[in-house]
Every structure is written in structure tokens, then in C-alpha cells.
């Protein structure tokens with residue numbers, strides 16, 4: 001669903017971010033969370049699936065990174081990998097930390113929660129680079145009662161399932177919105 005077709009409080013931010021897409025033939029999106037072992041690698045894996053289902057792999061570049069560096073070099077959290085695998089999704093991303101050059105190499109930089117967004121605003125080299133920043137909540141549809149993707153790290157199994165449910169819808173909405181609007 002194109003999230004600009006309903007009254008979306010994030011509309012101005014979404015339109016600003018879409019105007020930062022340098023080449024509509026190649027959309028470069030980076031998902032960000034704190035650890036880059038739970039939420040953002042799941043968003044990364046799900047977005048790859050959405051893009052593949054539309055045979056649009058050559059039009060999208062997708063990656064993820066963490067604001068923190070505690071898990072650099074690691075595969076995603078074993079719990080996240082197990083929950084994703086139950087849905088047929090294999091998560092193989094290797095954790096890395098976000099860096100300033102990501103603002104040159106990506107058009108849209110999408111944070112999972114407000115703390116991620118604050119850290120990204122601090123890291124952005126220029127105001128134009130800040131325009132690339134969006135919270136994942138901008139793409140929530142039926143989950144719009146949530147205002148962020150909750151951190152599942154200290155949660156039980158249900159936390160991981162909720163994150164996967166939210167991100168499944170949000171990545172589809174991101175794809176639909178970008179393809180409809182650019």
C-alpha cells in the first residue's frame with residue numbers, strides 16, 4: 001500500500017526523502033537499528049524478498065547497519081534467525097556499524113526507533129543528508145498505533161514475531177510507496 005494515499009503525518013518527511021533519490025532507476029536504502037542483529041537485518045532480508053517478488057532486484061540496493069558497534073562481524077541474533085526461518089526467510093547479513101559515507105552511498109536511511117533517529121541526525125554530515133532520514137513508522141499501515149519498531153532483544157519469542165509482522169507490512173509499503181511516487 002502506498003502510505004501517501006491516506007492521511008499520513010509523515011507525508012512531508014516522506015516527500016523530502018523521496019526527493020533525495022538520485023537515480024530513480026536505482027533506489028538505495030539502508031535500514032538502521034541499534035545492534036544490527038535483530039530489527040534492521042530482518043528489515044533488510046524482508047525488503048530483499050519484496051523486491052525479488054517484483055523482479056526488481058536490479059533497481060534496488062538494500063543494506064543494514066547499527067548505530068552501535070557491539071556486534072560487528074556477527075550474524076543476526078540466533079532468535080531472530082530462527083523466527084525468520086520459520087517464515088522461510090534466511091538472514092545472512094554480517095553486522096556492521098553505520099558510518100558517515102553511508103550518507104553518500106544511500107538515498108533513504110530508515111531508523112527503527114526514535115533513539116536510532118536521534119543518533120542518525122547527529123551523524124548526518126549536511127542538512128540534505130538529514131532529509132534522507134525516515135523512521136520505519138512512516139511506512140506503517142495497520143500498525144500505525146505503533147510509533148516505532150520495538151526492540152526485541154530483551155523480549156521473549158512474541159517480541160520477535162511482532163517485529164517480523166510489523167516489518168513485513170512496512171517493507172511492502174515502502175516498496176509500493178517508492179515505486180508509485182518516483
Ligand code: 4NP
Nearest residue numbers: 033034035036037038039153
Ligand atoms: P537491534 O537489537 O537493535 O534490533 O539489533 C539489539 C541488539 C543488541 C543490543 C541491543 C538491541 N545490545 O544491547 O547488544
